[in-house]
Amino acid sequence: MxxxxxxxxxxxxxAELINRVVYGGERVVVTRHGKPLVAxxxxxxxxxxxxxxxxxxGQVVSSVSSIGSTASAPGERHRFGIAAEHRGHCGPDA
Incomplete structure (x- = not known):
């Protein structure tokens, strides 16, 4: 605390607060109107x-990278009932 x-x-x-932090191992929170301002x-x-x-x-980046590199399992589209497939840009006359 x-x-x-x-x-x-x-x-x-x-000066006294600095000594408490450095030599006493304390953490000091300076407040203004009862709200924390700095520590x-x-x-x-x-x-x-x-x-x-x-x-x-680093852990977050590593986790996100591993999620992005996961390949879809075979038959996954059928298992989840995904009927449409994205095949690039299709204009009105395609």
């Missing part, structure tokens, strides 16, 4: 979060 602090108080206590996290936390984000994006 992160420590929440209003932006006006955070301005006055910035203070250590550089190590940020690096880990960014690595996790890149890894997640």
């Amino acid at each position: 992160a420590y929440e602090i209003p932006v006006t108080q955070a301005r006055a206590e910035l 203070l996290v250590s550089a190590a936390d940020l690096e880990r979060l960014e690595k996790d984000e890149v890894a997640e994006q």
Whole structure:
């Protein structure tokens, strides 16, 4: 759970908040009118979060790529009752 602090108080206590984040391992959420505005996290936390984000994006791309390369099973059109077949552009006089 992160420590929440209003932006006006955070301005006055910035040095102390930095110490809490860096040396105490805390995460601080700065709020305005009770709503989260920004978060203070250590550089190590940020690096880990960014690595996790890149890894997640890679997993999504890999999953989507494997779905797109799946070939249709033989007889699938008949099994699902698909009667029409796309054969390119057909104009009114085709």
